[in-house]
Amino acid sequence: MTQHTPNLKAQKISGGVHTDQRHDSAHKHVAGEAVYIDDMPEPAGTLHVGLGLSNVAHGTLKSVDLSAVRAAPGVVDVLTHADVPGDNDISPSGMHDDPVLAQGKVQFHGQPIFAVVAETREQARRAARLAKVEYDELPAVISIWDLDTEKDKQVTTPLTLNRGDAAAAIAAAPRRIKGRMKLGGQDHFYLEGQVSLAVPGEDDEVTVYCSTQGPSETQHLVSHVLGVPSHAVTVEVRRMGGGFGGKETQANQCAALAAIAAKKHKRAVKVRLDRDEDMTATGKRHDFAIDYEVGFDDEGNILGVDYMFALNAGFSADLSGPVGDRALFHCDNAYFYPNVHAKSAPLYTNTVSNTAFRGFGGPQGMVGAERVIDEVAFAVGKDSLEIRKLNFYDQIGTPGERNLTPYHQKVEDCIIQRIVAELEESAQYARRRREIAAFNANSRFIKRGLALTPVKFGISFTKTESNQAGALVHVYADGSVHMNHGGTEMGQGLHLKVAQVVAEEFQIDLERVKITATTTAKVPNTAPTAASSGADLNGMAAQDAARQIRKRLTDFAADKYQVPVDQVVFLPNRVRVGNQEISFNDLVKQAYLNRIQLSAAGHYKTPKIHWDRAKGRGHAFYYYAYGAACAEVSVDVLTGEYVVERADILHDTGRSLNRAIDIGQVEGGFIQGMGWLTTEELWWDGKGRLRTHAPSTYKIPLASDRPKIFNVALTDWSEAYEPTIHRSKAVGEPPLPHGMAVLHALSDAVASVAEHKICPRLDAPATPERVLMAIERLRAEAAQAQ
């Protein structure tokens, strides 16, 4: 791997864009040699932290007696809020509502109150249990189901979207339906829990190795907590063992605690949460209560729709504002609403503060849209797929009028019609629909269900300043390339894709491009790797850096060999200058000898986008990614147990940078989305304790939960409508909502027990319990109707 002899006669470089490459770290993953934060050699004398968590959901701290903790073996120190040298706050939204350690009051069961610093992790954990904390308990709000979206406390300003006159359109519509859907949250369950290792330096300096998706944000908050300028803090991450949004803001608490303790004791400090602490004390995907009213005609055309998306923010704002916004941005999914009114309500509860999770509210918005489609379909007695197709946005190139989103952005690149048509064909939807009806008619205990659901996902941060990226590229005198950018690697193959872009620019083999750890010291002020934007933004920034260097090499070659610049052409591993070919390495060497700068910082900002939140108008997304999924299930009507018989997915990643990586994202996203909507259930007891805080009680999908038949394909014909990086499209989040196909297939199977006459209104997660209870409810309603 270290030696590479470039082929100077190659027709193409190895590892350029649009080629299928294996993950750059795959060899290290399988050998156990990939280094995660907890695997790094600890500096001598490293201390370890254990957390003391609140035992009540809401209360004031009457007394906190830590004497037994301090006296425990190995304990060096116990930190409380008083030990925070700067501001005791890590709110990412600037709301000042996220203390590092609780001060005066606790607002959820599991909130960190103190941090034990000890010689070993074991000692720290044991000591943390010896505290005597007394509370004056206050009434606690644990769930949002009974809250009032107008009167009850909200953590931040809600968003309203409005186009046309929804109320009038619904009132005038031939038919109307009102309903509510309860939609559960989801734990990230990244396999590597939250972890940070802080190493103190001289003066104010500290380096924090942190499993974070947002190194700049972590840097910013650590400096804020320490009361030092950002330049004193370096945050570095080579890779995470999974992120999924759970390390966008939730990594900051461990980083802050490690840094505080490290500076105080002048020793390296590691904070690694165990699984129970991680699931108890860090935020999750928001659960939503979705209230909807839809007006439609007898054909199933939606005329007007009104939504209230109430989300469980938990005790602080964190990212709940933008998550609620993105739910509204996707309450249309792929459908045109002639008149629409939608509002969010980020409700305060005494639970952990919910946060980013792959899709960031978008999937919740889409689930709401699909419920409405189902309601309409059952009301008019048609297959849901017909209603879906009837209400799609106009397709690309159609000079129609059905193309305005609820936020007044024109949908210009809609390819959902073609995707759905192709999937319907390849999945043999119509034939299987008939077969399933015949099967169900003859099967008393097992019922089958089928559904095909579309996805349209908006790509861009709605926070405009996040839509920028930086990169740093060095070409060394031997022609090898050091690549760095602001994005982080959490398994999605981002570093590989960006390296492919750099290799392509220089026309050198991928092996010549060195992937390096993300660090705030090389690329500053970066956006978190989130919103599916990693490759779009950082690929462009790295391309910019590489192009600057390539231009200098071109100018140098043109000057030195006295040819026009258009006669300097980068070929695979070599450069043609006039009539001669020089190896890339030789040209670089010559440039170095002639004192040409071979390093460049690149930058990119997404064009076109703008967003006025107060008005609810703007061009919020640079483009949309599309896809569709078709799922079939079998359900046991005696127990509610089910299996996924088959799933077919057709997904659009534009001109994919790396299809092998993208297929992995689609497969993994679907399974994660399916888990969210089926077996992953978060359950709080009456005291506000999360009782599903480990894999023994919280059930993410296993290999044996995969569809028995699983066909995943990428559209081989699509390309990004906008000039994205090599016309590829983002792929991190858009496949996750394909899991909706499973929820709707379950719903379809449930509906069969009442002759498909009653909308099952199956809530999520659709555990076997919810499925069975829906079956019972439908049977009772059907019996009553007769």
Place this chain on the structure above:
Amino acid sequence: MATIKTRNHIRFILNGEDVTLGNVAPDATLLDYLRLQRTLRGTKEGCAEGDCGACTVLVGRLSGGKLVYESVNACIRFMGSLDGCHVVTVEHLGTSNGKLHPVQQAMVDFHGSQCGFCTPGFVMSLYGLWMASPEPSDALIEKALQGNLCRCTGYEAIMRAARAISDYGKVAKDPLLVERKAITARLEAFKDGTRVEVGEGKDRFVIPANVDDLAAVLEAEPTATVVAGSTDVGLWVTKHMRNISPAVFIANIDGLHSLSEDKGVISIGAGVTYTEAFETLSKRIPALGPLIDRIGGQQVRNMGTIGGNIANGSPIGDTPPPLIALGATLTLRKGKTRRTISLQDFFIAYGKQDRAPGEFVEAVHVPVPDKGEHFAVHKITKRRDEDITATLGAFWLKLAKDGTVDQVRIAYGGMAATPKRASAVEAALVGQPWTEATVEAAMARYTDDYTPLTDMRATSEYRALAAKNLLLRFYMETTGTKAPLQVSRYEAA
């Protein structure tokens, strides 16, 4: 007792190296030893409760003189239970600079890793599978991976890799199999018939030399923590930080691994793991096969024992209800004294069993149903595999010649504070014609037998409803209908 020799250290092989350890705590886990003492950090901690598989390693042990390698969870495996074993970690396979092992190369080529954190665990589980079955079916692969969570890939790529491993190399050439004889000899040399006593005071554990020695040890120290597979006791340590000293490790006592059948009764020694019991039980009592396959993941089944599942007295243990329905009995031993009781009488109340201080479960005896007797067991969970029971019903039925119910035993887990018979339901069935009408009438009697709880696994309403519906499923099964009666991952062959 005086004749038993003792030694004050454990001995095992770690990858290639013989290790002798005298300074080891009773609650020291293999995972901490690997990561903290040996800086072998390819093995990861994902959950510290045996549910995610990121810490999977292989443990080789002599079973009836034969060396078998099994995947286990290092996070809940105590060091004391490794005496006489061969521990194989991911570092013993290929390296990224050198040649990768076939399992690893297949995982690379088929894109089986994304974030890579779970990957070493998957590699080790697949390695264990591949050694035992080089050309596994999808069903076997899924079974081997029930104890491995991946949050990135959606598993499809890992499945593709698993199917292709043999394209990358031959099992016969695998180093662990090539060196089998030499390793066996080294492990044999560790077996010196001694009792192992390590540590002192509150930090002490014992590995008895044999079953008689176990009886003597427990009689002398009735408050000792008996540790078999540590799939439960492991969590007492990692999750609750309970002190388990003095611990008595019984997993490697040969005499507790006996599995025999006499006059239609299968006797299972208390140290027999689920994996060891699987072949016999699934052949002789076929309904138990699919149940065992749904207890924990493969790693847990390789460690956990049926004896432990009974002895810990959990109301949600999966084996007591079917064994009660089958009419199983239990041999309890204290010192030299043995007594046999019916299994259902063992469970007195929540957390309370009919076991005297110093007494231990030595074996369970399971009558094999005769031809003409019906037996079934059905487990209901949120997720099909590797999940803890919400409700589990076991049914044993003998019909009279006239088609009425002669005898019936129905027992449930997850419905009460102990595994419990459904006596009111049974009473409603006995003497009645075995018809759907009778079953419907009996279903109404469940409320007399059970008042289940609501918790994170299920509400009381669901438990009650699903539990009684299982009786209807059982009835339909006895009618010989060909229609499918439950959803299944793989159609019956």
